[in-house]
Amino acid sequence: MHEMALAEGIVQIVESAARANDAQAVRAVWLELGALSHVEQEALRFSFDVVTRGTVAAGARLEVLTTPGLAWCMPCGESVDLARLGDPCPKCGSHQLQVTQGEEMRVKEIEIA
Ligand SMILES: [Zn+2]
Incomplete structure (x- = not known):
């Protein structure tokens, strides 16, 4: 399940953004996900919940x-x-x-507390 690795990548980005902004907690993460990106959204959500435990993004x-x-x-x-x-x-x-768009995944925005 490569979604776990993707979720870990997301959390790293979110944690450094939170640190840069002196955030105590992260409320939400907006992710842009290409329709052709081979990512199972349900698996990604599950992985995100698991890897955010104990981090600034817990419960986001x-x-x-x-x-x-x-x-x-x-x-x-x-x-x-x-x-x-x-x-x-x-x-x-x-x-x-030739695919020109839709394979990418990136953190677009985070909402901090
Ligand atoms: Zn054609």
């Missing part, structure tokens, strides 16, 4: 904002929506797609 809410998937279609010569990796181009059915 995890808010996930999904970034839609986008890909460049060679035959169409334009950017198209991609719901899942492995899907064909919704316009022409081609698989000659």
